[in-house]
Amino acid sequence: MSTQSVNAQVDFDLPLQDTNLQAQLPSSIQQLQLRNVQVSADGLVLQINGIPKMSASRIASPDRIILDLQTTEVAPWIHNSLIAVNRYGVKQIRVAQFQKSPAIARLVFDLDNNSPASWQSSFDQTRGLLVLRPLGISGTSNNPSNLPVTGSTVANNNLATTIDGLSFNGYGQLVIQASRAISYRTSLDLATNTYNVTIPSTRISSQLRRPILGSNSPIEQIRLNQVGDAVVVSVKALAGWQIRETARTNTQAISLQLESVGQVATGNPQNPRSQIQPSYSNNNGRQLVVIDPGHGGPDVGATRNGVYEKDIVLAMSKQLGRILQQMGYSVMYTRTEDIDLDLEPRVQMAENARASAFVSVHVNSLDASASQVNGVETYHAPGASLGKNLAEFVHEQIIASTGATDRGVRSARFHVIVNTSMPAILVETGFITNPSEAARLVNSSYQERMAAAIAKGIDQFLRSYRR
Numbered sequence: 184m185s186t187q188s189v190n191a192q193v194d195f196d197l198p199l200q201d202t203n204l205q206a207q208l209p210s211s212i213q214q215l216q217l218r219n220v221q222v223s224a225d226g227l228v229l230q231i232n233g234i235p236k237m238s239a240s241r242i243a244s245p246d247r248i249i250l251d252l253q254t255t256e257v258a259p260w261i262h263n264s265l266i267a268v269n270r271y272g273v274k275q276i277r278v279a280q281f282q283k284s285p286a287i288a289r290l291v292f293d294l295d296n297n298s299p300a301s302w303q304s305s306f307d308q309t310r311g312l313l314v315l316r317p318l319g320i321s322g323t324s325n326n327p328s329n330l331p332v333t334g335s336t337v338a339n340n341n342l343a344t345t346i347d348g349l350s351f352n353g354y355g356q357l358v359i360q361a362s363r364a365i366s367y368r369t370s371l372d373l374a375t376n377t378y379n380v381t382i383p384s385t386r387i388s389s390q391l392r393r394p395i396l397g398s399n400s401p402i403e404q405i406r407l408n409q410v411g412d413a414v415v416v417s418v419k420a421l422a423g424w425q426i427r428e429t430a431r432t433n434t435q436a437i438s439l440q441l442e443s444v445g446q447v448a449t450g451n452p453q454n455p456r457s458q459i460q461p462s463y464s465n466n467n468g469r470q471l472v473v474i475d476p477g478h479g480g481p482d483v484g485a486t487r488n489g490v491y492e493k494d495i496v497l498a499m500s501k502q503l504g505r506i507l508q509q510m511g512y513s514v515m516y517t518r519t520e521d522i523d524l525d526l527e528p529r530v531q532m533a534e535n536a537r538a539s540a541f542v543s544v545h546v547n548s549l550d551a552s553a554s555q556v557n558g559v560e561t562y563h564a565p566g567a568s569l570g571k572n573l574a575e576f577v578h579e580q581i582i583a584s585t586g587a588t589d590r591g592v593r594s595a596r597f598h599v600i601v602n603t604s605m606p607a608i609l610v611e612t613g614f615i616t617n618p619s620e621a622a623r624l625v626n627s628s629y630q631e632r633m634a635a636a637i638a639k640g641i642d643q644f645l646r647s648y649r650r
């Protein structure tokens with residue numbers, strides 16, 4: 184848990200400096216709707232029916248800008264969407280309804296090293312387009328009236344469309360990125376559990392970027408083949424995992440969602456329709472547990488002697504998910520890879536999926552001077568009686584099964600358990616700063632014992648809760 188709250192706000196010129204904006208602000212507060220976010224040659228284009236009051240802050244490690252649009256509703260089709268940008272020093276933009284009443288739309292810009300220090304905004308009243316333009320980045324025009332607003336209109340027809348990269352985003356999705364707007368079709372090879380994406384009229388970029396697959400990645404292999412004038416991307420998942428396409432928010436990208444499949448068959452396995460049902464669907468009568476491995480990517484969590492919390496909790500979480508599936512539960516992970524993931528998307532995933540329970544898995548740490556401290560703490564949100572109940576079931580099982588020091592059921596205002604509406608807990612599974620506990624935490628059979636105890640506690644809670 185230790186590094187979750189260290190994201191300090193850094194000095195930052197408010198990125199939206201345009202005095203003209205103030206003059207154009209409507210005198211009465213009107214409800215605005217953000218309908219789309221697109222990337223163009225002139226900047227980032229927000230389709231919105233007026234000028235919202237905006238506030239921006241820049242946050243370090245990882246470097247990002249948070250832009251809040253006041254009194255703005257996010258259209259449902261772009262809520263919780265992720266838009267690949269890969270220019271203007273911005274890797275991607277995450278869009279979500281941050282608050283419902285009063286409405287606040289939040290855009291999070293994940294930045295790369297070329298990020299400009301300040302941005303300028305202008306509003307095209309007739310077309311309802313708010314354009315955010317980076318300052319000091321060459322190659323951008325200053326003429327918003329000629330603004331192309333779709334990927335296809337900026338296309339130069341003399342160049343072939345290329346498949347430029349594959350990467351994991353913050354939602355556990357594999358994103359295929361192209362140089363221009365693309366269409367595609369998909370097929371699933373049941374025999375090999377391989378998902379094929381065929382993208383016509385494209386070729387593979389000579390500078391193709393590919394993700395590094397971890398040893399415990401649910402993806403076994405990713406292959407790209409040029410077949411005639413089409414590129415075929417073949418993603419082979421491990422048994423127990425499936426891939427499905429997601430709603431498109433960007434014509435230049437295809438996002439594939441990776442999900443674990445329950446052990447209990449939900450239909451005829453020969454029928455591809457039942458095979459590609461999302462595993463978190465509650466229609467099959469099974470309850471869903473969302474498992475949240477803490478930290479990830481550059482946020483390593485607690486660390487000692489080259490051992491990272493993010494790796495221990497990911498391994499433990501996968502064991503936990505497997506055991507819960509064997510018990511008949513549906514399982515969804517907030518991350519299955521070593522990726523950077525904010526706290527709010529973790530909450531949103533559980534909320535959107537209407538999970539029955541949420542469990543965040545962490546490893547504790549203290550100063551070197553307190554290396555004798557060891558044991559397990561299980562947290563619930565203050566005043567959350569069901570959360571407390573769940574914490575008590577799980578904690579009792581962990582202590583009985585692992586023999587770890589009992590540091591008690593506690594309450595604390597951790598973001599992921601305070602902001603989730605279902606019973607939610609955060610388990611600090613031990614202290615990485617205690618040498619003997621650290622040795623147990625990296626041991627896979629101890630991890631499995633911990634996971635089994637957590638699963639048993641969740642099962643007991645959900646059974647008693649159902650009655």
Ligand SMILES: [Zn+2]
Nearest residue numbers: 184185477545
């Ligand atoms: Zn942690």
